[in-house]
Amino acid sequence: MSDASHSLDERPTRPPPPVIAPPGLVRRVAQWFRQPGVLNALPVLVLFVTGFGAPLIIVMEFSFLPSRTFGYHGTWTLENFERIFSETFYISYLWSFGMAALTVAILLVVCYPAAYGMAKLFGKWSIIVTFLFLMPMFVSENVRLFGWFLFHLPRSGVLAGIIREVFGAEDIGTLLYTPTSIIFGLVYVYLPFVLFPMTLGIAMIPKDLVESARDLGASRFQIFREIEIPIAMPGILVGGLLSFVLAVGAISESKVLGGMSVITIANEIQHEFTYAQNWPMGSALATIMIGVVAVIVTFVMGRLDLDALLGRK
DSSP, X not given: XXXXXXXXXXXXXXXXXXXXXXXXXXXXHHHHHTSHHHHHHHHHHHHHIIIIIHHHHHHHHHTTSOTTOOSSOSOOOSHHHHHHXXXXXXXXXXXXXXXXXXXXXXXXXXXXXXXXXXXXXXXGGXXXXXXXXXXXXXXXXXXXXXXXXXXTOTTTSHHHHHHHHHHOOSOOOOSTTSHHHHHHHHHHHHHXXXXXXXXXXXXXXXXXXXXXXXXXXXXXXXXXXXXXXXXXXXXXXXXXXXXXXXXXXXXXXXXXXXXXXXXXXXXXXXXXXXXXXXHHHHHXXXXXXXXXXHHHHHXXXXXXXXXXXXXXX
């Protein structure tokens, strides 16, 4: 027994397996670039970095330069941001983001019935309806807004002339030069950007699922709340996010229809870059707007299922 235990003690032990170090950062980046998807997307990635990322970096760098600086010289400073938070620029931010949020809310309510009809009810006529919604987009946005401007002129406009001829009223007032006219212009211009993604989302709702819920006694509101909205949510989020981002930076609506009665943040940025000739201040205003929009986009994209939107699952 002692000999056996002695022989076991003398048996050679196996060396521990070698520790494989994880690949370094350079090697991981190289492996990532070798993926087929990355190689196929490389031209678009280069275009995105040079055409979108580089200008943003330049704007952000200019925001830290002294006022009325037109080149990369001078000591970096926070005076532009201090001026923004100490003066009344916050009012322009509130107007821009508030009107953009109200525009999205109105568009969601207005577009859902039309999107539901295009996806589920119109059948072969949906192509014609789609074309009717697309026709205004073949005309410049400014031209369309000036058309509504002529329509709403207080005395010599189209609407005033019709009411004067039909009802005999001379002074009916006007929507022009008010926040209401700006909201009207935003809703009119950005309606297709909500309608078509929402139509795509509603088209993903299985007809059999709705019929099964109806057979089990679900009401129309229950089907809408428990089935249609959750399934169509990716399209709703895409449309709402797209229109919100565009509406925040809109400038023509406040100029043409609003008559500068409301100064949006886009107007402030344009004023600093042009009339005031204060590029660093305009860059600081734009940087804050981009940062707020980026936070909102990141939050929404975190809740967005692109695979579901594209029908991959």
